[in-house]
Amino acid sequence: MRYLKHLSLLLLLSFFVGCTPTPNLPRNNDESTTSALYERSFEAHFPNVALLNLFFTQMPKGGDLHHHYSGSLYVETYLEWVKNKGWFIDTCSFKIVKTKSNEACKTLSVDELIANNTLYRKLLTLWSDKDFDNHSHEQLPPDSNFFNTFGYFSPISDQYMDVGLNIIKERALNENVSYIETMLSRVGVNSADFFSAEEAKNINNALRHATTQEEVNVLLDRISTVYAQNSAFETKVASFIKELEKRHEGIDTASFTMRYQTYATRVVEPLQVYTDLLSGYKAVLSSPLVVGVNIVAPENNTVAINDYTLHMRMFNYLASHYPQVPRSLHAGELTIGMVEPKELLFHITQARKIAGAQRIGHGVDIAYEKESLALLKELKEHAAIEINLTSNEFILGVSGKEHPYSIYAAYGVPIVISTDDSGVSRDNLTHEYVLLASRYHPSYATIKTYVYNSIDYSFLTPAEKAKVKMQLDKKFEVFEKEMSALAKSLK
Known part of the structure; x- marks a missing residue:
């Protein structure tokens, strides 16, 4: 029974190894040297992320x-558009509003909001994933934080x-x-x-x-x-x-x-x-x-x-x-x-x-x-x-x-x-x-x-x-x- 169990495991492992695509061999010296340069990023115990950043920034990516x-436009772009429209940000909800309000929550222009670093950083955490996990703060579950962002910038997108x-x-x-x-x-x-x-x-x-x-x-x-x-x-x-x-x-x-x-x-x-x-x-x-x-x-x-x-x-x-x-x-x-x-x-x-x-x-x-x-x-x-x-x-x-x-x-x-x-x-x-x-x-x-x-x-x-x-x-x-x-x- 133990032999059969071990045999099944070996067959499963060989199945996955057999399904691994065989990499194409380098076609020329430049390709071979590029491959070797890429491998240099892994010579230490940890990947050389700086070298990888340089490598992949230059690499054609199809x-x-x-x-x-x-979801691919940055918050800064959306704020420029809000400003162009002459719209405002509600400082309680951090949502876009089209007119000034006399309610308890102040509505600020984009320039006024950005001038207040605390409010601006708060908006960035709500309109994107920025600073979600690098400091202690009140936060929603990450999936909610992610999908909620669309509700903030959708009026301008x-x-x-x-x-x-x-x-x-x-x-x-x-x-x-x-x-x-x-x-x-x-x-x-x-x-x-x-x-x-x-x-x-x-x-x-x-x-x-x-x-x-x-x-x-x-x-x-x-x-x-x-x-x-x-x-x-x-x-x-x-x-x-x-x-x-x-x-x-x-x-x-x-x-x-x-x-x-x-x-x-x-x-x-x-x-x-x-x-x-x-x-x-x-x-x-x-x-x-x-x-x-x-x-x-x-x-x-x-x-x-x-x-x-x-x-x-x-x-x-x-x-x-x-x-x-x-x-x-x-x-x-x-x-x-x-x-x-x-x-x-x-x-x-x-x-x-x-x-x-x-x-x-x-x-x-x-x-x-x-x-x-x-x-x-x-x-x-x-x-x-x-x-x-x-x-x-x-x-x-x-x-x-x-x-x-x-x-x-x-x-x-x-x-x-x-x-x-x-x-x-x-x-x-x-x-x-x-x-x-x-x-x-x-x-x-x-x-x-x-x-x-x-x-x-x-x-x-x-x-x-x-x-x-x-x-x-x-x-x-x-x-x-x-x-x-x-x-x-x-x-």
């Missing part, structure tokens, strides 16, 4: 595929979107990022404009009581028919596309490309979730700028938990009608203790097998999924994982050996490294690669694979992918020449 527009997109582009160029695929916004169709309150209530109840995909499909057919027969629905989608095209002007260049996902919010009533998804699919079909549909918001929210399978069935229905529309889903952004154990058993599985997601955002609860071994095989063959180390650590408290990166890497599941909400987290894609290297020490060849994955698993067209990959090839040639020269100059 694309950032898990990227939220509003879409006011200067063309400016914001250019800021994101400039930041990307400065750290050698070629492509951003950002989750921009909902299309903005309101189900209440098409259904009465009583109709919506009945539809929501029926959707939540449906127990099979077939039952859900019948209900979604009826909803879709209402929208198909009302030109206002298509008009709203067309208006969204027209505004997006205007905001996108001048963004794409010879060395940079940006595309957009739209999404549904998983914490609202089912009819509105489906309305957002359907309008999102229509937007993808209407414009080459919109390349995919997602679903966002806290996965542990009560509504999100109760309606999770229903949401996956909505994606399934839409995929059967519009199979050409790409899907990337937030799934498995959960860990033990955050929800009941039963909720850790199936979220990634359903996102892949029911919704047909081509990429999974986060995927942190993989080790708890009931069908985790079959799921790993499914993901390896049909999807990629978007790894977001900073937000996983902050929101979920999962990092280092607790993070499933090593499982995905050992099994050979395609991995892309991304930022999530770099403005809220106050970091960038370079920092994510530094965390990856310092915590897990993948080879330089493996890191290059992740960079190219970020284009291969993007929702760009084949021609666009080929163009960006050719640019990457040239950028890596330059980078490796520069790193080779650096290596020779270091003692």
Whole structure:
């Protein structure tokens, strides 16, 4: 019995070793020297983070595929926009208000607020994750602190979107990022404009009581028919596309490309979730700028938990009608203790097998999924994982050996490294690669694979992918020449 137990363990270990992708051998001297320079960061007992920062700042990083527009702009930018609007900050709630108030809480202009260092530092801790854990202070749970930030800057986040997109582009160029695929916004169709309150209530109840995909499909057919027969629905989608095209002007260049996902919010009533998804699919079909549909918001929210399978069935229905529309889903952004154990058993599985997601955002609860071994095989063959180390650590408290990166890497599941909400987290894609290297020490060849994955698993067209990959090839040639020269100059 003990022999069989040991044999099973050996087979399992050999299985994971066998699934570890073999790094490509260096193709030239510069690549070999660059790889050796990277390895110098690990000669001491602790990684040389300063050298890694220098290395990854210069390294071409391909694309950032898990990227939220509003969460990627820094607080300082939003305050500039508040000032431009002539709006104010309520010093009790730290929320944006449009007029001065005579209430007990003073409303201050942005300049007045910034002049008061105590108030300004307080605002930074509420509008972002800054200083959350480096001193003692009253604080919410980290996941609440993270998701609450959007409520503070949401009134201003879409006011200067063309400016914001250019800021994101400039930041990307400065750290050698070629492509951003950002989750921009909902299309903005309101189900209440098409259904009465009583109709919506009945539809929501029926959707939540449906127990099979077939039952859900019948209900979604009826909803879709209402929208198909009302030109206002298509008009709203067309208006969204027209505004997006205007905001996108001048963004794409010879060395940079940006595309957009739209999404549904998983914490609202089912009819509105489906309305957002359907309008999102229509937007993808209407414009080459919109390349995919997602679903966002806290996965542990009560509504999100109760309606999770229903949401996956909505994606399934839409995929059967519009199979050409790409899907990337937030799934498995959960860990033990955050929800009941039963909720850790199936979220990634359903996102892949029911919704047909081509990429999974986060995927942190993989080790708890009931069908985790079959799921790993499914993901390896049909999807990629978007790894977001900073937000996983902050929101979920999962990092280092607790993070499933090593499982995905050992099994050979395609991995892309991304930022999530770099403005809220106050970091960038370079920092994510530094965390990856310092915590897990993948080879330089493996890191290059992740960079190219970020284009291969993007929702760009084949021609666009080929163009960006050719640019990457040239950028890596330059980078490796520069790193080779650096290596020779270091003692």
